[in-house]
Amino acid sequence: MEKRVFFRSNWLPWLLLAPQLAVVGIFFFWPAGQALVQSLQQQDAFGTSVTWVGLDNFKALWNDATYLASFQTTVIFSALVTVLGLSIALLLAVFADRVVKGATFYKTILILPYAVAPVVSGLLWAFMFSSSIGVVTYALHKIGFDWNHLLNSNHAMALVVMAAVWKQISYNFLFFLAGLNSIPKALIEAAAIDGARPWRRFWTIQLPLLAPTTFFLLVINMVYAFFDTFAIIDATTQGGPGKATSTLVYRVYFDGFRGMDFGGAAAQSVVLMVIVIALTVVQFRYVEKKVQYA
Amino acid sequence: MVERRTTLGILAHAIMIVGALIVAFPIYLAFVASTHTPQEIMQSPMPLWPGSNFWESYQTALRGSSSSLTSTPVARMIWVSFVITMIITIGKISISLLSAFAVVYFRFPLRQLCFWAIFITLMLPVEVRIGPTYQVVADLGMINSFAGLSVPLIASATATFLFRQFFLTVPDELVEAARVDGAGPMRFFIDILVPLSVTSIAALFVIQFIYGWNQYLWPLIAATSEDMYPIVVGIKQMIGTGESVSEWNVVMATAVLAMLPPALIVVLMQKWFVKGLVDTEK
DSSP states (O other), rough: OOOOOBBBOOOOOHHHHHHHHHHHHHIIIIIEEEEEEEEHEOOOSOOOOOEEEETTTHHHHOOOOHHHHHHHHHHHHHHHHHHHHHHHHHHHHHHHHHHOHHHHHHHHHHHHHHHHOOOHHHHHHHHTTOOOHHHHHHHHHHHOOOOOOTOOHHHHHHOOOHHHHHHHHHHHHHHHHHHHHHHHHHHHHHHHHHHOOHHIIIIIHHHHHHHHHHHHHHHHHHHIIIIHHHHHHHHTTOOOTTTTOOOHHHHHHIIIISOOOOOHHHHHHHHHHHHHHHHHHHHHHHHHHHHHHH | OOOOHHHHHHHHHHHHHHHHHHHHHHHHHHHHHSSHHHHHHHHSSSSSSEEEEEEEHHHHHHHHHHSSSSSOOOHHHHHHHHHHHHHHHHHHHHHHHHHHHHHHHHHOTTTTHHHHHHGGGGGGGGGGGGGHHHHHHHHTTTTSSHHHHHGGOOOHHHHHHHHHHHHHTTTTTHHHHHHHTTHHHHHHHHIHHHHHHHHHHHHHHHHHHOOOTTOOOOHHHHHHSGGGGGHHOOOOOOHHSSSSSHHHHHHHHHHHHHHHHHHHHHHHHHHHHHHHHOOOOO
Protein backbone atom coordinates (compact mmCIF):
# COMPACT_ATOMS: atom_id res chain seq x y z
CA MET A 1 0.00 0.00 0.00
CA GLU A 2 1.35 3.41 -0.96
CA LYS A 3 0.17 6.97 -0.49
CA ARG A 4 -1.11 8.72 -3.61
CA VAL A 5 -0.51 12.13 -2.11
CA PHE A 6 2.86 13.09 -0.69
CA PHE A 7 5.08 16.01 0.12
CA ARG A 8 8.03 17.12 -1.95
CA SER A 9 11.36 17.99 -0.39
CA ASN A 10 14.90 16.90 -1.04
CA TRP A 11 16.23 17.40 2.45
CA LEU A 12 13.33 17.20 4.90
CA PRO A 13 12.85 13.39 4.82
CA TRP A 14 16.55 12.90 5.51
CA LEU A 15 16.38 15.29 8.44
CA LEU A 16 13.39 13.38 9.81
CA LEU A 17 15.15 10.03 9.39
CA ALA A 18 18.47 11.28 10.75
CA PRO A 19 17.96 10.46 14.47
CA GLN A 20 16.71 6.92 13.83
CA LEU A 21 19.36 6.19 11.19
CA ALA A 22 22.10 7.57 13.45
CA VAL A 23 21.11 5.30 16.34
CA VAL A 24 20.67 2.32 14.03
CA GLY A 25 24.01 2.95 12.34
CA ILE A 26 26.08 3.61 15.45
CA PHE A 27 24.58 1.11 17.85
CA PHE A 28 23.33 -1.65 15.53
CA PHE A 29 25.14 -1.93 12.22
CA TRP A 30 28.55 -0.82 13.43
CA PRO A 31 28.63 -3.27 16.37
CA ALA A 32 27.14 -6.06 14.26
CA GLY A 33 29.87 -5.49 11.67
CA GLN A 34 32.46 -5.41 14.45
CA ALA A 35 31.17 -8.74 15.72
CA LEU A 36 31.67 -10.21 12.26
CA VAL A 37 35.22 -8.82 12.04
CA GLN A 38 36.15 -9.86 15.57
CA SER A 39 34.87 -13.35 15.01
CA LEU A 40 37.74 -13.73 12.53
CA GLN A 41 40.36 -12.32 14.92
CA GLN A 42 42.13 -13.41 18.05
CA GLN A 43 43.06 -10.87 20.71
CA ASP A 44 45.66 -11.61 23.37
CA ALA A 45 44.65 -11.35 27.00
CA PHE A 46 45.88 -7.77 27.43
CA GLY A 47 44.20 -6.49 24.29
CA THR A 48 47.52 -5.30 22.85
CA SER A 49 47.78 -7.40 19.73
CA VAL A 50 45.23 -8.67 17.26
CA THR A 51 45.83 -11.41 14.74
CA TRP A 52 43.68 -12.69 11.91
CA VAL A 53 42.76 -16.27 12.49
CA GLY A 54 40.15 -16.84 9.80
CA LEU A 55 37.55 -19.36 10.88
CA ASP A 56 39.58 -20.65 13.82
CA ASN A 57 37.18 -19.19 16.38
CA PHE A 58 34.31 -21.05 14.78
CA LYS A 59 36.33 -24.24 14.60
CA ALA A 60 37.18 -23.85 18.26
CA LEU A 61 33.47 -23.52 19.07
CA TRP A 62 32.68 -26.56 17.00
CA ASN A 63 35.32 -28.55 18.88
CA ASP A 64 34.29 -27.22 22.28
CA ALA A 65 32.17 -29.89 23.91
CA THR A 66 30.77 -27.43 26.48
CA TYR A 67 29.61 -25.09 23.70
CA LEU A 68 27.84 -27.93 21.93
CA ALA A 69 26.35 -28.84 25.30
CA SER A 70 25.09 -25.25 25.61
CA PHE A 71 23.38 -25.72 22.26
CA GLN A 72 21.65 -28.77 23.59
CA THR A 73 20.76 -26.98 26.84
CA THR A 74 19.28 -24.10 24.83
CA VAL A 75 17.20 -26.44 22.67
CA ILE A 76 15.84 -28.37 25.67
CA PHE A 77 15.18 -25.19 27.62
CA SER A 78 13.47 -23.43 24.68
CA ALA A 79 11.35 -26.45 23.84
CA LEU A 80 10.16 -26.77 27.45
CA VAL A 81 9.47 -23.04 27.82
CA THR A 82 7.62 -22.86 24.51
CA VAL A 83 5.50 -25.98 24.91
CA LEU A 84 4.61 -25.39 28.57
CA GLY A 85 4.10 -21.65 28.10
CA LEU A 86 1.79 -22.15 25.13
CA SER A 87 -0.26 -25.00 26.56
CA ILE A 88 -0.83 -23.44 29.99
CA ALA A 89 -1.72 -20.09 28.41
CA LEU A 90 -4.09 -21.78 25.96
CA LEU A 91 -5.81 -23.67 28.76
CA LEU A 92 -6.26 -20.46 30.76
CA ALA A 93 -7.43 -18.50 27.71
CA VAL A 94 -10.02 -21.11 26.72
CA PHE A 95 -11.54 -21.05 30.18
CA ALA A 96 -11.19 -17.28 30.56
CA ASP A 97 -13.21 -17.04 27.36
CA ARG A 98 -16.06 -18.98 29.03
CA VAL A 99 -16.03 -17.10 32.30
CA VAL A 100 -18.33 -14.11 32.47
CA LYS A 101 -18.37 -13.18 36.15
CA GLY A 102 -15.06 -11.88 37.46
CA ALA A 103 -13.40 -12.09 34.04
CA THR A 104 -11.69 -8.71 34.42
CA PHE A 105 -10.33 -9.68 37.82
CA TYR A 106 -8.82 -12.93 36.56
CA LYS A 107 -7.38 -11.24 33.50
CA THR A 108 -5.78 -8.50 35.53
CA ILE A 109 -4.01 -11.03 37.72
CA LEU A 110 -2.98 -13.20 34.80
CA ILE A 111 -1.34 -10.35 32.90
CA LEU A 112 0.64 -9.10 35.92
CA PRO A 113 3.82 -11.15 35.29
CA TYR A 114 4.24 -9.28 32.00
CA ALA A 115 5.12 -6.23 34.09
CA VAL A 116 7.68 -8.10 36.19
CA ALA A 117 11.29 -7.81 35.08
CA PRO A 118 12.83 -11.18 34.12
CA VAL A 119 15.52 -10.75 36.77
CA VAL A 120 12.87 -10.15 39.44
CA SER A 121 10.94 -13.17 38.22
CA GLY A 122 14.11 -15.23 38.61
CA LEU A 123 14.66 -13.80 42.07
CA LEU A 124 11.10 -14.60 43.22
CA TRP A 125 11.32 -18.20 42.04
CA ALA A 126 14.80 -18.65 43.51
CA PHE A 127 13.38 -17.32 46.80
CA MET A 128 10.48 -19.81 46.81
CA PHE A 129 12.81 -22.69 45.98
CA SER A 130 15.77 -21.61 48.10
CA SER A 131 17.28 -24.62 49.84
CA SER A 132 17.45 -22.90 53.23
CA ILE A 133 14.39 -20.61 53.43
CA GLY A 134 12.17 -21.46 50.43
CA VAL A 135 8.55 -22.15 51.30
CA VAL A 136 8.12 -24.49 48.34
CA THR A 137 11.32 -26.33 49.24
CA TYR A 138 9.94 -26.73 52.75
CA ALA A 139 6.62 -28.06 51.43
CA LEU A 140 8.39 -30.45 49.06
CA HIS A 141 10.57 -31.66 51.89
CA LYS A 142 7.45 -32.38 53.95
CA ILE A 143 6.19 -34.74 51.27
CA GLY A 144 9.60 -36.38 51.01
CA PHE A 145 11.10 -34.61 48.02
CA ASP A 146 14.51 -33.00 48.48
CA TRP A 147 14.87 -29.97 46.27
CA ASN A 148 18.28 -28.48 45.61
CA HIS A 149 18.82 -26.57 42.39
CA LEU A 150 22.35 -25.63 43.41
CA LEU A 151 23.47 -29.25 43.18
CA ASN A 152 20.96 -31.07 41.01
CA SER A 153 21.03 -29.99 37.37
CA ASN A 154 17.51 -31.28 36.64
CA HIS A 155 16.16 -29.19 39.50
CA ALA A 156 18.10 -26.20 38.19
CA MET A 157 16.61 -26.65 34.71
CA ALA A 158 13.12 -27.06 36.18
CA LEU A 159 13.58 -23.84 38.16
CA VAL A 160 14.66 -21.68 35.20
CA VAL A 161 11.88 -23.17 33.07
CA MET A 162 9.26 -22.39 35.73
CA ALA A 163 10.47 -18.81 36.16
CA ALA A 164 10.61 -18.30 32.38
CA VAL A 165 7.18 -19.83 31.75
CA TRP A 166 5.59 -17.87 34.60
CA LYS A 167 6.89 -14.66 33.04
CA GLN A 168 5.68 -15.53 29.54
CA ILE A 169 2.19 -16.89 30.31
CA SER A 170 0.64 -13.39 30.34
CA TYR A 171 1.83 -12.63 26.86
CA ASN A 172 0.62 -15.89 25.33
CA PHE A 173 -2.62 -15.67 27.28
CA LEU A 174 -3.46 -12.23 25.85
CA PHE A 175 -2.82 -13.36 22.29
CA PHE A 176 -4.82 -16.57 22.66
CA LEU A 177 -7.68 -14.64 24.21
CA ALA A 178 -7.62 -12.12 21.35
CA GLY A 179 -7.53 -15.04 18.91
CA LEU A 180 -10.51 -16.75 20.56
CA ASN A 181 -12.47 -13.50 20.57
CA SER A 182 -11.97 -13.06 16.86
CA ILE A 183 -13.57 -16.42 16.03
CA PRO A 184 -17.11 -15.65 14.77
CA LYS A 185 -19.71 -16.66 17.35
CA ALA A 186 -21.96 -17.92 14.53
CA LEU A 187 -19.50 -20.73 13.80
CA ILE A 188 -19.59 -21.97 17.37
CA GLU A 189 -23.37 -21.67 17.54
CA ALA A 190 -23.83 -23.55 14.29
CA ALA A 191 -21.67 -26.36 15.60
CA ALA A 192 -23.60 -26.40 18.86
CA ILE A 193 -26.90 -26.70 16.96
CA ASP A 194 -25.40 -29.62 15.04
CA GLY A 195 -24.85 -31.23 18.42
CA ALA A 196 -21.11 -30.67 18.89
CA ARG A 197 -20.23 -30.60 22.58
CA PRO A 198 -17.74 -28.04 23.95
CA TRP A 199 -14.79 -30.45 23.88
CA ARG A 200 -15.42 -31.36 20.24
CA ARG A 201 -16.01 -27.72 19.27
CA PHE A 202 -12.65 -26.85 20.77
CA TRP A 203 -10.79 -29.52 18.78
CA THR A 204 -12.58 -29.08 15.46
CA ILE A 205 -13.23 -25.34 15.36
CA GLN A 206 -11.38 -23.23 17.90
CA LEU A 207 -8.01 -24.95 17.86
CA PRO A 208 -7.62 -25.03 14.04
CA LEU A 209 -8.68 -21.38 13.81
CA LEU A 210 -6.11 -20.52 16.47
CA ALA A 211 -3.34 -22.06 14.36
CA PRO A 212 -2.08 -18.71 12.99
CA THR A 213 -1.89 -17.25 16.51
CA THR A 214 -0.19 -20.38 17.77
CA PHE A 215 2.42 -20.31 15.03
CA PHE A 216 3.13 -16.64 15.65
CA LEU A 217 3.47 -17.29 19.39
CA LEU A 218 5.70 -20.27 18.71
CA VAL A 219 8.27 -18.07 16.99
CA ILE A 220 7.96 -15.28 19.54
CA ASN A 221 8.36 -17.75 22.42
CA MET A 222 11.43 -19.30 20.87
CA VAL A 223 13.01 -15.87 20.47
CA TYR A 224 12.03 -15.14 24.08
CA ALA A 225 13.56 -18.37 25.36
CA PHE A 226 16.74 -17.72 23.40
CA PHE A 227 17.35 -14.09 24.27
CA ASP A 228 15.14 -12.64 26.98
CA THR A 229 15.83 -15.28 29.59
CA PHE A 230 19.40 -14.19 30.25
CA ALA A 231 18.31 -12.26 33.34
CA ILE A 232 16.26 -15.19 34.68
CA ILE A 233 19.24 -17.53 34.43
CA ASP A 234 21.58 -14.96 35.90
CA ALA A 235 19.30 -14.47 38.91
CA THR A 236 18.51 -18.14 39.62
CA THR A 237 21.34 -20.49 38.69
CA GLN A 238 24.01 -18.40 36.92
CA GLY A 239 24.25 -21.13 34.34
CA GLY A 240 24.99 -23.79 36.93
CA PRO A 241 25.41 -26.24 38.42
CA GLY A 242 28.38 -26.78 36.15
CA LYS A 243 27.02 -25.56 32.84
CA ALA A 244 23.66 -27.29 33.18
CA THR A 245 21.55 -24.15 32.62
CA SER A 246 24.01 -22.17 30.55
CA THR A 247 22.18 -21.20 27.35
CA LEU A 248 23.87 -19.73 24.26
CA VAL A 249 23.14 -16.13 25.25
CA TYR A 250 24.40 -16.73 28.76
CA ARG A 251 27.62 -18.14 27.28
CA VAL A 252 28.20 -15.03 25.12
CA TYR A 253 28.07 -12.86 28.20
CA PHE A 254 30.04 -15.25 30.35
CA ASP A 255 32.85 -15.94 27.88
CA GLY A 256 33.07 -12.35 26.66
CA PHE A 257 32.73 -10.35 29.87
CA ARG A 258 33.88 -12.80 32.51
CA GLY A 259 36.32 -14.86 30.45
CA MET A 260 37.58 -11.96 28.30
CA ASP A 261 37.61 -14.20 25.22
CA PHE A 262 36.46 -11.56 22.71
CA GLY A 263 37.12 -13.55 19.55
CA GLY A 264 35.24 -16.56 20.86
CA ALA A 265 32.37 -14.42 22.15
CA ALA A 266 32.16 -12.62 18.80
CA ALA A 267 32.00 -15.95 16.96
CA GLN A 268 29.21 -16.98 19.34
CA SER A 269 27.43 -13.69 18.57
CA VAL A 270 27.61 -14.44 14.87
CA VAL A 271 26.13 -17.90 15.43
CA LEU A 272 23.30 -16.26 17.40
CA MET A 273 22.71 -13.68 14.66
CA VAL A 274 22.31 -16.47 12.13
CA ILE A 275 19.75 -18.12 14.41
CA VAL A 276 17.75 -14.88 14.91
CA ILE A 277 17.80 -14.16 11.20
CA ALA A 278 16.51 -17.64 10.45
CA LEU A 279 13.73 -17.27 13.02
CA THR A 280 12.81 -13.81 11.74
CA VAL A 281 12.72 -14.94 8.12
CA VAL A 282 10.37 -17.79 9.04
CA GLN A 283 8.17 -15.36 10.93
CA PHE A 284 8.03 -12.82 8.13
CA ARG A 285 7.43 -15.21 5.29
CA TYR A 286 4.49 -16.37 7.29
CA VAL A 287 3.27 -12.90 8.24
CA GLU A 288 3.46 -11.79 4.58
CA LYS A 289 1.29 -14.74 3.63
CA LYS A 290 -1.26 -13.93 6.25
CA VAL A 291 -1.44 -10.29 5.19
CA GLN A 292 -2.35 -11.47 1.68
CA TYR A 293 -5.22 -13.56 2.96
CA ALA A 294 -6.56 -10.86 5.19
CA MET B 1 -21.99 -18.48 25.74
CA VAL B 2 -23.68 -20.98 23.49
CA GLU B 3 -25.35 -23.11 26.11
CA ARG B 4 -25.59 -23.24 29.88
CA ARG B 5 -23.53 -25.92 31.52
CA THR B 6 -23.09 -25.55 35.21
CA THR B 7 -20.34 -28.14 35.55
CA LEU B 8 -18.30 -26.51 32.82
CA GLY B 9 -18.90 -23.09 34.34
CA ILE B 10 -17.67 -24.30 37.72
CA LEU B 11 -14.66 -25.96 36.08
CA ALA B 12 -13.86 -22.70 34.27
CA HIS B 13 -13.93 -20.76 37.53
CA ALA B 14 -11.88 -23.42 39.28
CA ILE B 15 -9.19 -23.29 36.61
CA MET B 16 -9.14 -19.51 36.60
CA ILE B 17 -8.77 -19.46 40.38
CA VAL B 18 -5.96 -22.03 40.37
CA GLY B 19 -4.23 -20.15 37.53
CA ALA B 20 -4.58 -16.80 39.25
CA LEU B 21 -3.31 -18.24 42.54
CA ILE B 22 -0.21 -19.74 40.94
CA VAL B 23 0.49 -16.57 39.02
CA ALA B 24 -0.04 -14.32 42.04
CA PHE B 25 1.71 -16.45 44.64
CA PRO B 26 5.34 -15.43 43.92
CA ILE B 27 4.36 -11.76 44.00
CA TYR B 28 2.34 -12.20 47.18
CA LEU B 29 5.21 -14.04 48.85
CA ALA B 30 7.63 -11.23 47.97
CA PHE B 31 5.26 -8.76 49.58
CA VAL B 32 4.84 -10.90 52.69
CA ALA B 33 8.60 -11.31 53.05
CA SER B 34 9.04 -7.56 52.78
CA THR B 35 6.85 -7.06 55.84
CA HIS B 36 8.83 -9.32 58.17
CA THR B 37 12.14 -9.08 59.98
CA PRO B 38 15.10 -11.03 58.54
CA GLN B 39 14.90 -13.43 61.49
CA GLU B 40 11.24 -14.23 60.82
CA ILE B 41 12.03 -15.03 57.17
CA MET B 42 14.95 -17.24 58.16
CA GLN B 43 12.81 -19.55 60.27
CA SER B 44 11.52 -22.45 58.23
CA PRO B 45 8.85 -22.18 57.01
CA MET B 46 8.59 -18.41 56.82
CA PRO B 47 5.21 -16.94 57.79
CA LEU B 48 2.66 -16.73 54.98
CA TRP B 49 0.82 -13.75 56.41
CA PRO B 50 2.09 -10.14 56.39
CA GLY B 51 4.09 -9.11 59.47
CA SER B 52 4.66 -5.81 61.18
CA ASN B 53 8.05 -4.83 59.79
CA PHE B 54 6.65 -3.08 56.70
CA TRP B 55 7.88 0.45 57.35
CA GLU B 56 11.30 -0.62 58.61
CA SER B 57 11.98 -2.82 55.56
CA TYR B 58 10.97 -0.19 53.05
CA GLN B 59 12.79 2.61 54.85
CA THR B 60 15.98 0.58 55.02
CA ALA B 61 15.66 -0.24 51.34
CA LEU B 62 14.94 3.30 50.20
CA ARG B 63 17.72 4.84 52.30
CA GLY B 64 20.26 2.10 51.66
CA SER B 65 21.71 -0.18 54.28
CA SER B 66 25.30 -0.72 55.24
CA SER B 67 25.06 -4.46 55.79
CA SER B 68 23.94 -5.48 52.29
CA LEU B 69 26.36 -5.99 49.41
CA THR B 70 25.54 -2.65 47.83
CA SER B 71 25.03 0.44 49.90
CA THR B 72 23.32 2.46 47.18
CA PRO B 73 19.89 3.60 48.38
CA VAL B 74 17.04 2.12 46.38
CA ALA B 75 15.63 5.64 46.04
CA ARG B 76 18.64 6.46 43.86
CA MET B 77 18.16 3.25 41.82
CA ILE B 78 14.52 4.13 41.21
CA TRP B 79 15.58 7.57 40.00
CA VAL B 80 18.14 6.03 37.60
CA SER B 81 15.51 3.58 36.32
CA PHE B 82 13.01 6.36 35.88
CA VAL B 83 15.34 8.61 33.89
CA ILE B 84 16.54 5.77 31.64
CA THR B 85 12.99 4.53 31.08
CA MET B 86 11.77 8.00 30.17
CA ILE B 87 14.62 8.61 27.71
CA ILE B 88 14.03 5.20 26.09
CA THR B 89 10.24 5.57 25.94
CA ILE B 90 10.06 9.15 24.73
CA GLY B 91 13.10 8.68 22.48
CA LYS B 92 11.70 5.57 20.80
CA ILE B 93 8.31 7.14 20.22
CA SER B 94 9.67 10.42 18.83
CA ILE B 95 12.30 9.07 16.48
CA SER B 96 9.89 6.41 15.25
CA LEU B 97 7.12 8.96 14.61
CA LEU B 98 9.56 11.09 12.60
CA SER B 99 10.98 8.25 10.55
CA ALA B 100 7.58 6.70 9.85
CA PHE B 101 6.37 10.14 8.70
CA ALA B 102 9.38 10.39 6.37
CA VAL B 103 8.95 6.97 4.75
CA VAL B 104 5.18 7.27 4.33
CA TYR B 105 4.73 10.89 3.28
CA PHE B 106 7.80 11.53 1.11
CA ARG B 107 9.27 10.06 -2.06
CA PHE B 108 13.05 10.05 -2.10
CA PRO B 109 15.83 7.84 -3.37
CA LEU B 110 16.78 4.92 -1.08
CA ARG B 111 13.46 5.21 0.74
CA GLN B 112 12.86 1.46 0.80
CA LEU B 113 16.45 0.85 1.80
CA CYS B 114 16.09 3.20 4.80
CA PHE B 115 12.95 1.44 5.88
CA TRP B 116 14.59 -1.97 5.68
CA ALA B 117 17.70 -0.71 7.46
CA ILE B 118 15.46 0.21 10.39
CA PHE B 119 13.44 -2.94 10.09
CA ILE B 120 16.41 -5.31 10.07
CA THR B 121 17.38 -4.12 13.58
CA LEU B 122 14.63 -6.46 14.78
CA MET B 123 17.10 -9.21 13.96
CA LEU B 124 19.88 -7.76 16.08
CA PRO B 125 18.78 -7.84 19.73
CA VAL B 126 21.29 -6.28 22.11
CA GLU B 127 22.12 -9.77 23.43
CA VAL B 128 23.81 -10.85 20.20
CA ARG B 129 25.95 -7.76 19.67
CA ILE B 130 26.68 -7.12 23.31
CA GLY B 131 30.49 -7.05 23.19
CA PRO B 132 30.99 -4.73 20.20
CA THR B 133 28.15 -2.45 21.34
CA TYR B 134 29.90 -2.10 24.67
CA GLN B 135 33.11 -1.15 22.87
CA VAL B 136 31.35 1.47 20.74
CA VAL B 137 29.72 3.02 23.80
CA ALA B 138 33.01 2.92 25.70
CA ASP B 139 34.83 4.60 22.78
CA LEU B 140 32.22 7.34 22.80
CA GLY B 141 32.85 7.86 26.53
CA MET B 142 29.24 7.02 27.37
CA ILE B 143 29.79 4.29 29.97
CA ASN B 144 28.11 5.15 33.29
CA SER B 145 26.04 7.92 31.79
CA PHE B 146 22.30 8.16 31.40
CA ALA B 147 22.81 8.53 27.65
CA GLY B 148 25.01 5.44 27.46
CA LEU B 149 22.43 3.40 29.37
CA SER B 150 19.52 4.46 27.21
CA VAL B 151 20.45 5.68 23.71
CA PRO B 152 21.71 2.30 22.39
CA LEU B 153 18.25 0.88 23.19
CA ILE B 154 16.32 3.70 21.54
CA ALA B 155 16.08 2.52 17.92
CA SER B 156 12.76 0.81 17.42
CA ALA B 157 11.76 -1.19 14.40
CA THR B 158 8.45 -2.19 15.93
CA ALA B 159 7.41 1.36 16.79
CA THR B 160 8.38 2.59 13.32
CA PHE B 161 6.45 -0.26 11.76
CA LEU B 162 3.38 0.39 13.90
CA PHE B 163 3.31 4.11 13.07
CA ARG B 164 3.88 3.35 9.39
CA GLN B 165 0.92 0.98 9.36
CA PHE B 166 -1.21 3.55 11.11
CA PHE B 167 -0.19 6.43 8.81
CA LEU B 168 -1.06 4.32 5.78
CA THR B 169 -4.67 4.16 7.00
CA VAL B 170 -4.95 7.95 7.35
CA PRO B 171 -7.07 9.23 4.42
CA ASP B 172 -5.19 11.11 1.69
CA GLU B 173 -7.91 13.78 1.72
CA LEU B 174 -6.48 15.07 4.99
CA VAL B 175 -3.16 15.86 3.33
CA GLU B 176 -4.94 17.51 0.40
CA ALA B 177 -7.07 19.60 2.72
CA ALA B 178 -4.02 20.63 4.71
CA ARG B 179 -2.26 21.59 1.47
CA VAL B 180 -5.21 23.64 0.27
CA ASP B 181 -5.09 25.48 3.57
CA GLY B 182 -1.44 26.23 2.86
CA ALA B 183 0.08 23.92 5.50
CA GLY B 184 3.59 22.58 4.94
CA PRO B 185 4.66 19.05 5.84
CA MET B 186 5.73 19.86 9.41
CA ARG B 187 2.53 21.76 10.13
CA PHE B 188 0.54 18.77 8.84
CA PHE B 189 2.64 16.44 10.98
CA ILE B 190 2.28 18.43 14.20
CA ASP B 191 -1.30 19.66 13.87
CA ILE B 192 -2.95 16.66 12.23
CA LEU B 193 -0.90 13.49 12.18
CA VAL B 194 0.41 13.48 15.77
CA PRO B 195 -3.00 14.25 17.34
CA LEU B 196 -4.51 11.44 15.25
CA SER B 197 -1.86 9.04 16.55
CA VAL B 198 -2.56 9.64 20.23
CA THR B 199 -4.01 6.17 20.89
CA SER B 200 -1.07 4.43 19.19
CA ILE B 201 1.32 6.64 21.13
CA ALA B 202 -0.38 5.80 24.44
CA ALA B 203 -0.33 2.10 23.66
CA LEU B 204 3.35 2.20 22.73
CA PHE B 205 4.15 4.25 25.80
CA VAL B 206 2.91 1.45 28.04
CA ILE B 207 4.83 -1.29 26.20
CA GLN B 208 8.06 0.70 25.96
CA PHE B 209 7.87 1.85 29.56
CA ILE B 210 7.87 -1.76 30.70
CA TYR B 211 10.61 -2.63 28.20
CA GLY B 212 12.80 0.22 29.45
CA TRP B 213 12.13 -0.33 33.16
CA ASN B 214 12.93 -4.04 32.95
CA GLN B 215 16.18 -3.76 30.95
CA TYR B 216 18.85 -5.83 32.63
CA LEU B 217 21.75 -7.08 30.49
CA TRP B 218 22.67 -3.77 28.91
CA PRO B 219 22.81 -1.73 32.15
CA LEU B 220 24.59 -4.64 33.82
CA ILE B 221 27.61 -4.06 31.58
CA ALA B 222 27.20 -0.36 30.69
CA ALA B 223 26.94 0.78 34.32
CA THR B 224 30.13 0.00 36.18
CA SER B 225 29.52 2.34 39.06
CA GLU B 226 26.94 1.42 41.68
CA ASP B 227 25.19 4.76 41.68
CA MET B 228 24.24 4.23 38.02
CA TYR B 229 22.49 0.91 38.63
CA PRO B 230 18.83 0.84 37.70
CA ILE B 231 16.71 -0.94 40.29
CA VAL B 232 16.51 -4.30 38.49
CA VAL B 233 20.32 -4.47 38.28
CA GLY B 234 20.77 -3.17 41.82
CA ILE B 235 18.51 -5.84 43.28
CA LYS B 236 20.59 -8.60 41.71
CA GLN B 237 23.76 -7.06 43.14
CA MET B 238 22.14 -7.09 46.59
CA ILE B 239 21.87 -10.85 46.60
CA GLY B 240 25.23 -11.50 44.94
CA THR B 241 25.36 -15.18 44.12
CA GLY B 242 22.25 -16.16 46.00
CA GLU B 243 21.79 -17.93 49.26
CA SER B 244 23.89 -16.09 51.82
CA VAL B 245 21.79 -12.98 52.25
CA SER B 246 21.21 -11.43 55.63
CA GLU B 247 18.43 -9.01 54.75
CA TRP B 248 15.80 -10.83 52.71
CA ASN B 249 13.17 -8.35 53.88
CA VAL B 250 15.10 -5.48 52.30
CA VAL B 251 15.73 -7.47 49.11
CA MET B 252 12.03 -8.32 48.83
CA ALA B 253 11.00 -4.73 49.60
CA THR B 254 13.25 -3.71 46.72
CA ALA B 255 11.66 -6.37 44.51
CA VAL B 256 8.21 -4.99 45.32
CA LEU B 257 9.40 -1.46 44.57
CA ALA B 258 10.90 -2.69 41.28
CA MET B 259 7.62 -4.35 40.26
CA LEU B 260 5.33 -1.53 41.31
CA PRO B 261 5.70 1.07 38.51
CA PRO B 262 5.34 -1.31 35.53
CA ALA B 263 2.55 -3.24 37.30
CA LEU B 264 0.62 -0.03 37.97
CA ILE B 265 1.01 0.99 34.35
CA VAL B 266 -0.23 -2.39 33.12
CA VAL B 267 -3.22 -2.45 35.45
CA LEU B 268 -4.25 1.17 34.99
CA MET B 269 -3.73 1.26 31.24
CA GLN B 270 -4.87 -2.29 30.48
CA LYS B 271 -6.87 -1.38 27.40
CA TRP B 272 -4.03 0.51 25.73
CA PHE B 273 -1.47 -2.02 26.81
CA VAL B 274 -3.36 -4.83 25.10
CA LYS B 275 -3.90 -2.74 21.99
CA GLY B 276 -0.21 -1.88 21.91
CA LEU B 277 0.84 -5.51 22.25
CA VAL B 278 -1.52 -6.95 19.69
CA ASP B 279 -0.90 -4.15 17.18
CA THR B 280 2.87 -4.01 17.52
CA GLU B 281 3.52 -7.68 17.27
CA LYS B 282 1.18 -8.63 14.50
